Amino acid sequence: MVSIHRTVALVASLALGAAFIASSAYAVDGRAIAMSGNNAGAPACAACHGDGGEGRPDAGYPRLAGLDARYLSTQLHDFADGRRASDVMHPVAKALRPGEREALASYFASLATPPAAGGKKPDAKALAVGAALAERGDWSKGLPACEQCHGPKGQGVGAAFPKLAGQSAEYIAAQLRAWKSGQRSNDPLHLMTGVATKLDDRQVAAVAAYFASLDSKPVAAANAERKP
Amino acid sequence: MHSPSNFQTWIIGVGFIGLAVFIGYKLPRPAAPTAESTLAESAVPSAPAKPAAQASFSPPAEGQIPDTEFGKIVQLGSNIFSNTQANAKEFVGNALQCANCHIDKGRLANSAPLWAAYVAYPAYRAKNGHVNTFQERLQGCFRFSMNGKAPPLGSPVLVALESYAYYLAKGAPTGVNLPGRGYPKVQKVAKIDAAHGSQVYAEKCALCHGADGQGQSAPDGATVFPPLWGPRSYNWGAGMTSINNAAGFIKANMPLSQGNTLSDQEAWDVAVFVDSHERPQDPRFAGSVAETRKKYHDSAMSMYGQTVDGVVLGQNSPPAGPPATNGPTN
Numbered sequence A: 001m002v003s004i005h006r007t008v009a010l011v012a013s014l015a016l017g018a019a020f021i022a023s024s025a026y027a028v029d030g031r032a033i034a035m036s037g038n039n040a041g042a043p044a045c046a047a048c049h050g051d052g053g054e055g056r057p058d059a060g061y062p063r064l065a066g067l068d069a070r071y072l073s074t075q076l077h078d079f080a081d082g083r084r085a086s087d088v089m090h091p092v093a094k095a096l097r098p099g100e101r102e103a104l105a106s107y108f109a110s111l112a113t114p115p116a117a118g119g120k121k122p123d124a125k126a127l128a129v130g131a132a133l134a135e136r137g138d139w140s141k142g143l144p145a146c147e148q149c150h151g152p153k154g155q156g157v158g159a160a161f162p163k164l165a166g167q168s169a170e171y172i173a174a175q176l177r178a179w180k181s182g183q184r185s186n187d188p189l190h191l192m193t194g195v196a197t198k199l200d201d202r203q204v205a206a207v208a209a210y211f212a213s214l215d216s217k218p219v220a221a222a223n224a225e226r227k228p
Numbered sequence B: 001m002h003s004p005s006n007f008q009t010w011i012i013g014v015g016f017i018g019l020a021v022f023i024g025y026k027l028p029r030p031a032a033p034t035a036e037s038t039l040a041e042s043a044v045p046s047a048p049a050k051p052a053a054q055a056s057f058s059p060p061a062e063g064q065i066p067d068t069e070f071g072k073i074v075q076l077g078s079n080i081f082s083n084t085q086a087n088a089k090e091f092v093g094n095a096l097q098c099a100n101c102h103i104d105k106g107r108l109a110n111s112a113p114l115w116a117a118y119v120a121y122p123a124y125r126a127k128n129g130h131v132n133t134f135q136e137r138l139q140g141c142f143r144f145s146m147n148g149k150a151p152p153l154g155s156p157v158l159v160a161l162e163s164y165a166y167y168l169a170k171g172a173p174t175g176v177n178l179p180g181r182g183y184p185k186v187q188k189v190a191k192i193d194a195a196h197g198s199q200v201y202a203e204k205c206a207l208c209h210g211a212d213g214q215g216q217s218a219p220d221g222a223t224v225f226p227p228l229w230g231p232r233s234y235n236w237g238a239g240m241t242s243i244n245n246a247a248g249f250i251k252a253n254m255p256l257s258q259g260n261t262l263s264d265q266e267a268w269d270v271a272v273f274v275d276s277h278e279r280p281q282d283p284r285f286a287g288s289v290a291e292t293r294k295k296y297h298d299s300a301m302s303m304y305g306q307t308v309d310g311v312v313l314g315q316n317s318p319p320a321g322p323p324a325t326n327g328p329t330n
Helices: A002-026 A030-036 A069-080 A089-095 A098-109 A124-135 A169-181 A188-197 A201-213 B004-026 B037-041 B069-082 B114-118 B134-145 B156-168 B194-204 B243-253 B264-274 B289-296
Strands: B123-125 B130-132 B223-225
Touching (some): A030 A098, A069 A098, A124 A201, B114 B134, B194 B264
């Protein structure tokens, strides 16, 4: 009799243990980690990226809300293994387990937070220069329009060309400088390195200000119906 | 006999030569071309080497379209060119924009710029065996490259596109084959290899055009990276199905912003890989694939009617033209 109870107890506890492990692996709460950290060395994302992932433009912490989940998860992986250099994000990303990175990426991708206040006020001339580069580029230098890859009004395309509309100008400018100097080099085909190299400081500031000034609201499927 | 005047003569002669050299050196020279001078000033590495056919013609700078009745039509042409999907919907049967293969809105040399095409018409075309006006040439773009239907001659869409091309060609000499016209010729290679092309594609093209070649759109549905094969791409009648055309376009312009970085071999191989997939039928279909190949694709540069992976290309093509909704297609 005693042995049967023991066996049942043993099996029950094993099953419970397995269920616990399974649930913690497959039901990662991205929101919880974003707000409170993962208790394993990764702080709350919200501390720098805002409660709604809207970022802190004045500090150059980027907006994460509404970015493509695959893009975000690639950046976290690249931060973790050093393919993308960042003193701040490297230890944070490393402290996140792969399942947690995916959960966070999905979580932030799902947010439609309105743009954060703050950041420098753009001047009209810079916006005009930025708009021209965004919409036409400068093909005399082999510089494409940003929209040719990042989509009309910088709404982003697929997993590899992130949304720029409503992103922090300080952050965009910092990334362009990082590609130019070689400090950032995880860009596929080194497309952004080539692009950034062709921009001077004034153009970097202009294009960053332009995209920061655009509406970050997700764009509904409007014109251009898909033909079968 | 040596005389003092001999030495004097020498001095005077050398003096003259020296003066001539000095004057020649001081003559003004034309300023060196500086497309990259602003880059040099900011101490930034220069752009990669430009293609061999350096165009001497430049279209008017951006933002110069006049604010007149004529200018409005030119602007419409420009809008149609960059967003054909939205602005010429009824004539389009796929997901492409003119500007996908005529980069920088038809302005870029070696990317089949409009300004070079405009001054080359009217012209005899072997493709249809008669002299074509420029508008008729544009009809071909819609019928084949856009897998759509030809806008009627004189219709607003063609008038707008012709006006835009005329505007870009300002000052260009008529009847001259301008440097930068069309796509450059890529030097022939010993063997063209679609299997290698598939590797080039995966490495350098799939990022934008998709592993499945179906392109990518923005969230609002606008085509950003065009499909290169399949039902939403150019049909079998399009010039891009000629492998030499595709290789030329690709070599000079792809990956976007990294033109002239692929080797000739890579350009040929990826061109034949792209053009070895099914796409909408040739609108001139002549009853059978074999007949159509004989009439219109009888060349080593066409994969139409060839067997790839056990399937004859052209055999399973979706019908040419836009989906039959209201009214006949071409």
